[in-house]
Amino acid sequence: MxxxxxxxxxxxxxxxxxxxxxxxxxxxxxxxxxxxxxxxxxxxxxxxxxxxxxxxxxxxxxxxxxxxxxxxxxxxxxxxxxxxxxxxxxxxxxxxxxxxxxxxxxxxxxxxxxxxxxxxxxxxxxxxxxxxxxxxxxIGTRHRRALSDLVSAIDSTGTKSVIGAHYPFEDLPAALDHVDRGPFGKIVVEVG
Known part of the structure; x- marks a missing residue:
């Protein structure tokens, strides 16, 4: 997203x-x-x-x-x-x-x-x-064609998402605290 x-x-x-x-x-x-x-x-x-x-x-x-x-x-x-x-x-x-x-x-x-x-x-x-x-x-709505175009551009350029940190689901409160502090990139919470 x-x-x-x-x-x-x-x-x-x-x-x-x-x-x-x-x-x-x-x-x-x-x-x-x-x-x-x-x-x-x-x-x-x-x-x-x-x-x-x-x-x-x-x-x-x-x-x-x-x-x-x-x-x-x-x-x-x-x-x-x-x-x-x-x-x-x-x-x-x-x-x-x-x-x-x-x-x-x-x-x-x-x-x-x-x-x-x-x-x-x-x-x-x-x-x-x-x-x-x-x-x-x-900017609040997007459509499927834009997603397809983005995926094609990422595939052709090798662009990678910037992940700031990974947290197990059990540490969800710590992950949310990290979001509140202002992460560098995205915060990933791993489920299962």
């Missing part, structure tokens, strides 16, 4: 192309698939994440990494793009963070609203959306 969500956003809705710039927020399962899918299509990738995880995401192919807690987060992203902004944002935070996504997206860019870590009430100043002609895609 994580891979399909990222695929649906970037490929089906965003039509990501070589030479475009994609901002991926975070280092969870959807985010890391987003990095891999954007690179698969020849895009440049900027990842905004926790400082302790940035080196690992750079090893996966991110072209640039930015500490999401830095005071000059938007300025850093704009500087990386020569003040042009990014073509796509995988917006995994939601809530009031949508305004930051609108700040760093380029004219004619796409915000793929996937997450709600900051809450289910999204807010943003309207002026950047109007003046930049931004498209906001709500």
């Amino acid at each position: 994580a891979g399909l969500t990222a695929w649906f956003a970037l490929v089906e809705r965003g039509h990501v192309r070589a030479g475009e710039v994609v901002l991926v927020e975070g280092t969870g399962g959807v985010a890391l698939f987003g990095v891999q899918i954007a690179k698969m299509h020849g895009a440049q990738v900027i990842v905004s994440g926790s400082a302790d995880k940035l080196a690992r995401v750079a090893e996966l192919g991110a072209d640039h990494v930015v500490d999401r807690r830095s005071a000059d987060w938007a300025a850093a992203i704009l500087a990386l793009t020569g003040d042009r902004g990014v073509d796509h944002v995988l917006e995994l935070v939601g809530g009031a963070h949508l305004g930051k996504a609108a700040q760093v997206v380029a004219v004619g860019g796409h915000i793929h609203l996937i997450g709600a870590l900051d809450g289910f009430e999204a807010s943003t100043p309207v002026m950047p959306i109007l003046m930049k002609d931004i498209t906001i895609h709500g």
